[in-house]
Amino acid sequence: MSPETKNGKHYTNNINIFLSLIIVLISINLQGFADNLPTKEGFVIVIDPGHGGNDPGAVGSMSSEKNITLAIALKTGSYIEENLRNVKVVYTRKSDESVGLSTRSDIANKNSADLFISIHANSTGGSNAYGTETYVMGHSMDQANLDVAIKENQVIYLEKDYSTKYEGFDPKSPESYVMFTLVQNIYLKQSTELASMIQTQYKDQVGRFDRGVKQAGFYVLYKTGMPSVLTETGFISNRTEEKYINSEKGQNEIAMSIFRACKDYLAEISKKSINPSQTEDYRKNDTGSVTDSSDYKGKTVFMVQVVTSAKKIEIKPSNFRNLSNVTQLISGNKFRYATGIFTEYNKALEYRKVVEKVYPDAFVIAVRDNKILPLREAIEKKPKK
Numbered sequence: 001m002s003p004e005t006k007n008g009k010h011y012t013n014n015i016n017i018f019l020s021l022i023i024v025l026i027s028i029n030l031q032g033f034a035d036n037l038p039t040k041e042g043f044v045i046v047i048d049p050g051h052g053g054n055d056p057g058a059v060g061s062m063s064s065e066k067n068i069t070l071a072i073a074l075k076t077g078s079y080i081e082e083n084l085r086n087v088k089v090v091y092t093r094k095s096d097e098s099v100g101l102s103t104r105s106d107i108a109n110k111n112s113a114d115l116f117i118s119i120h121a122n123s124t125g126g127s128n129a130y131g132t133e134t135y136v137m138g139h140s141m142d143q144a145n146l147d148v149a150i151k152e153n154q155v156i157y158l159e160k161d162y163s164t165k166y167e168g169f170d171p172k173s174p175e176s177y178v179m180f181t182l183v184q185n186i187y188l189k190q191s192t193e194l195a196s197m198i199q200t201q202y203k204d205q206v207g208r209f210d211r212g213v214k215q216a217g218f219y220v221l222y223k224t225g226m227p228s229v230l231t232e233t234g235f236i237s238n239r240t241e242e243k244y245i246n247s248e249k250g251q252n253e254i255a256m257s258i259f260r261a262c263k264d265y266l267a268e269i270s271k272k273s274i275n276p277s278q279t280e281d282y283r284k285n286d287t288g289s290v291t292d293s294s295d296y297k298g299k300t301v302f303m304v305q306v307v308t309s310a311k312k313i314e315i316k317p318s319n320f321r322n323l324s325n326v327t328q329l330i331s332g333n334k335f336r337y338a339t340g341i342f343t344e345y346n347k348a349l350e351y352r353k354v355v356e357k358v359y360p361d362a363f364v365i366a367v368r369d370n371k372i373l374p375l376r377e378a379i380e381k382k383p384k385k
C-alpha cells in the first residue's frame with residue numbers, strides 16, 4: 001500500500017467518523033429542540049403574507065410585493081410545520097387573492113392564535129434605502145415609521161365600504177392615527193420580544209442590515225388579540241435588495257430567520273412556563289384551601305388579569321400557559337381572564353410577580369361578583385386588617 005493510498009484511507013475513515021459525529025450531533029440537536037418546545041397542545045402561529053389579488057403592494061423594477069410576501073410566508077410556514085412539533089400554522093392567504101386587513105386579524109382571532117406575523121417588503125421614493133425592520137403596534141412620533149404604516153394601511157381603500165368597515169379610519173389622515181395612542185397594546189412586551197428575535201436572526205444569521213424594531217400604527221396589528229409583528233423583509237425599491245428578496249436563496253434565508261425567531265420565542269416561553277402546582281400552592285397559602293370565586297359572593301377580591309379577548313376562550317390550563325386557576329369575567333363586550341383570588345391587594349401584587357413570568361403584561365384588578373371595579377376605589381374602601 002503506497003503512502004498515498006494509506007493517507008487516502010485515513011482520510012476516508014476520518015470523513016466517516018466526521019459524518020457519524022455530525023449525524024449524532026444533529027440527532028442530539030433535534031432531541032434538544034423537541035424538548036424545548038412548549039408542552040401545551042396547539043400553539044397556533046398565523047402567518048400573514050401582505051397584500052395579494054388586486055393589491056400588488058409595493059412595486060419594484062421587476063416584481064410586486066404581493067408575490068414576494070407569499071413566497072416567504074409559505075416557506076416560513078413549512079419550516080415551522082416541519083420542525084416545530086405541536087405548532088399549527090394558519091395562513092391568511094395561500095394564493096394570489098385579496099384579503100382585507102380586518103379579515104386578516106379576524107382569522108388570527110378566530111383561530112385563537114398565539115402569534116401573528118405579517119410579512120411585507122418595504123419601499124421608498126429613493127433607491128438607496130436597504131435592510132430589514134420589524135414593527136409592533138404602537139404610537140410613533142417618528143415620521144419615517146408613520147410613513148411605512150400609512151403606506152401599508154392604504155390597502156383598505158381597495159375594500160368596499162372601507163369607511164364604515166374601518167369605523168372612519170382614514171389611512172392618509174394623521175388625525176386617524178390618534179386612535180393608536182388611545183389603546184394600550186397589552187402584548188407590546190411579547191410582540192417586541194418576537195420582533196427583536198426576528199431582527200437578530202436577520203442580522204446575525206444572514207448578515208442583513210438591521211434597521212431595528214419599531215412602533216407604528218399598523219391597522220392589521222391593531223385588532224389582533226395576541227403578540228403580533230409586521231416584518232419588512234427588504235426594500236423592493238432598491239435594485240440589489242429587490243433581486244435578493246426575489247431569489248430562492250434570499251427567500252429561504254428570510255423564512256429561515258423568521259422560523260428560528262419563532263423557535264427561540266417558544267423556547268423562551270417554555271423556560272418561563274409556570275408549573276401548575278406552583279400557582280396552586282400559592283393560592284393555598286393565601287386562602288388556606290383551594291376555593292372558587294363563588295365563595296366570595298358580595299365581597300371585593302383582587303385577581304391578576306392575564307388576557308382580554310373579543311372571543312370566549314375555553315378555560316383550561318393549556319389555553320392559559322399552564323395557569324390552572326383562571327376565572328372568566330365579562331366587561332363591556334370583552335372577555336377578560338384573570339387568575340388567583342385574594343382578599344388582600346398586596347397578596348395579589350405578589351402573585352402578579354409569579355404570573356409575570358408567563359404573562360409579562362399581567363396586572364391586578366378588583367372584582368366583586370364577577371364584575372370589575374375601579375381598583376383605586378376597591379383598595380381605599382377595603383377595610384384594613
Ligand SMILES: [Zn+2]
Pocket residue numbers: 050051057058065119120121152
Ligand atoms: Zn406591504
